[in-house]
Amino acid sequence: xxxxxxxxxxxxxxxxxxxxxxxxxxxxxxxxxxxxxxxxxxxxxxxxxxxxxxxxxxxxxxxxxxxxxxxxxxxxxxxxxxxxxxxxxxxxxxxxxxxxxxxxxxxxxxxxxxxxxxxxxxxxxxxxxxxxxxxxxxxxxxxxxxxxxxxxxxxxxxxxxxxxxxxxxxxxxxxxxxxxxxxxxxxxxxxxxxxxxxxxxxxxxxxxxxxxxxxxxxxxxxxxxxxxxxxxxxxxxxxxxxxxxxxxxxxxxxxxxxxxxxxxxxxxxxxxxxxxxxxxxxxxxxxxxxxxxxxxxxxxxxxxxxxxxxxxxxxxxxxxxxxxxxxxxxxxxxxxxxxxxxxxxxxxxxxxxxxxxxxxxxxxxxxxxxxxxxxxxxxxxxxxxxxxx
Ligand SMILES: Cc1cc2nc3c(=O)[nH]c(=O)nc-3n(C[C@H](O)[C@H](O)[C@H](O)COP(=O)(O)OP(=O)(O)OC[C@H]3O[C@@H](n4cnc5c(N)ncnc54)[C@H](O)[C@@H]3O)c2cc1C
Numbered sequence: 001x002x003x004x005x006x007x008x009x010x011x012x013x014x015x016x017x018x019x020x021x022x023x024x025x026x027x028x029x030x031x032x033x034x035x036x037x038x039x040x041x042x043x044x045x046x047x048x049x050x051x052x053x054x055x056x057x058x059x060x061x062x063x064x065x066x067x068x069x070x071x072x073x074x075x076x077x078x079x080x081x082x083x084x085x086x087x088x089x090x091x092x093x094x095x096x097x098x099x100x101x102x103x104x105x106x107x108x109x110x111x112x113x114x115x116x117x118x119x120x121x122x123x124x125x126x127x128x129x130x131x132x133x134x135x136x137x138x139x140x141x142x143x144x145x146x147x148x149x150x151x152x153x154x155x156x157x158x159x160x161x162x163x164x165x166x167x168x169x170x171x172x173x174x175x176x177x178x179x180x181x182x183x184x185x186x187x188x189x190x191x192x193x194x195x196x197x198x199x200x201x202x203x204x205x206x207x208x209x210x211x212x213x214x215x216x217x218x219x220x221x222x223x224x225x226x227x228x229x230x231x232x233x234x235x236x237x238x239x240x241x242x243x244x245x246x247x248x249x250x251x252x253x254x255x256x257x258x259x260x261x262x263x264x265x266x267x268x269x270x271x272x273x274x275x276x277x278x279x280x281x282x283x284x285x286x287x288x289x290x291x292x293x294x295x296x297x298x299x300x301x302x303x304x305x306x307x308x309x310x311x312x313x314x315x316x317x318x319x320x321x322x323x324x325x326x327x328x329x330x331x332x333x334x335x336x337x338x339x340x341x342x343x344x345x346x347x348x349x350x351x352x353x354x355x356x357x358x359x360x361x362x363x364x365x366x367x368x369x370x371x372x373x374x375x376x377x378x379x380x381x382x383x384x385x386x387x388x389x
Contacts, residue, residue, distance in 0.1 A: 006298055015085060062359050067358075072091060108129075115170050116170070126179060132183055140187035140190045168209050177239065184247050199237070207237045296324055
């Protein structure tokens with residue numbers, strides 16, 4: 001497939017100074033080496049755990065490349081910069097692995113604050129949160145696995161539902177779309193059910209609440225078709241973020257340990273086909289389902305562009321959004337935005353220590369998906385050369 005739409009490195013890196021370009025090149029060069037990433041992530045985990053003064057080093061390298069800052073205010077420079085190139089921001093409070101009610105409430109309050117803010121700031125039309133950001137993993141898991149909750153857990157679950165509802169309700173009132181991230185399959189069933197209920201409540205007129213389908217799971221298109229039937233019967237619309245999925249190794253490992261068949265597609269190609277088929281299904285049913293396409297894959301992004309063209313869907317149609325992570329695949333984001341498509345970057349923020357799981361996933365992802373890192377390096381190299389000339 002032709003990729004010329006994404007080849008313009010001047011557009012891709014227009015917002016990067018020469019020194020930022022150098023830093024990005026250095027960073028991707030480092031994380032392309034798997035042993036280095038393994039040693040680096042282990043050392044960072046240890047150093048932060050032991051309160052060694054490494055935050056500054058992490059901040060000025062990986063953190064600043066992949067994150068907007070430690071709080072919302074910090075992110076505004078990046079938000080405004082991105083918006084100057086017509087790229088919107090989805091601020092992502094990326095604190096993970098917390099288990100206390102207070103941090104779940106804090107996350108809810110952050111997201112609600114962002115909804116209120118998004119209402120005033122055109123550059124931030126969408127918010128996001130993770131189910132495990134507002135409730136304990138074990139509760140989601142128990143419900144997904146069909147286990148009974150005890151009385152205390154039942155109270156906890158009611159509180160989780162209240163948090164999710166509070167976010168979706170204000171998003172509805174303020175007309176701000178809310179994306180709910182997809183996580184591990186063994187907790188996702190309960191999240192799917194709750195998100196479908198939120199859609200039934202708040203997506204009557206148009207999609208406000210979006211669930212995430214991870215297409216490395218072979219059952220997701222069937223799930224979407226069932227949800228589509230339910231939505232038609234109950235009279236609501238659907239919002240879907242389509243991604244490939246970020247927890248593949250964890251999924252395989254657990255399936256092997258517990259002795260059940262892995263929920264993951266048999267090959268990368270099977271995941272790609274599943275992703276493209278799911279995306280096609282949505283684009284063909286845009287009157288009922290809106291799409292947020294979260295991918296760094298050039299072929300899938302180009303296929304979406306092609307399908308939109310074939311079906312006469314305007315580039316700026318609000319029912320189709322393209323999304324990439326901050327610090328990755330700028331050549332897709334900025335070239336699509338320049339062409340007039342709706343594009344948003346996930347912009348993570350939070351205290352350095354708490355954002356580490358997110359950063360480690362990015363480092364590991366860029367190592368294991370070798371093709372992607374090499375592509376980033378090639379593009380950065382091409383832009384450095386272009387600037388020298
Ligand atoms: C805006 C945005 C939001 C995101 N939100 C979420 C989210 O809510 N939940 C989530 O889990 N992830 C999320 N991700 C991450 C996403 O799932 C992918 O990990 C990442 O984007 C890489 O996939 P890709 O489509 O960009 O491209 P590619 O590089 O083409 O695909 C890599 C992906 O293919 C799959 N894959 C690789 N090898 C195999 C194999 N042998 N067999 C089967 N499948 C394979 C894996 O999913 C791998 O991550 C998000 C990504 C973006 C850009």
